[in-house]
Amino acid sequence: MASSDDDATAEFRDLTDVKVALVAGLCTVALTLSLKYGAGIEVPFIYRLSPLAPYFAYVFSRGAALSARTWMALIAAVTLGTFGFFAL
Structure with missing residues (x-):
């Protein structure tokens, strides 16, 4: 059975993942x-998707x-x- 500390850590991790995904999007x-x-x-x-490369590195690591x-x-x-x- 998971403790309340484990639940809080999991919720914090989920919130962090959402923040990183939001920035990438x-x-x-x-x-x-x-x-x-x-x-x-x-x-x-493919070049317009370049911000997703570090996001995938974050997800897989x-x-x-x-x-x-x-x-x-x-x-x-x-x-x-x-x-x-591209612009300069």
Whole structure:
């Protein structure tokens, strides 16, 4: 039988996963819209999904080495890097 501490830890982990997923989703949508409507550039679909690469790394590593805040910053950095590569 699980203790209440285990339940609290699981709920915190779930909330952290949702936050990282939300950042990845928002960055993906923002990248697509900013490239298409902001910069007026048509970019192949695979490059528009680049913010999801660090998210999948987070999911498959279960965030082992880095904190959730670091993973979210990495997702944002990949998004900005992709935008910079195509827009500048």
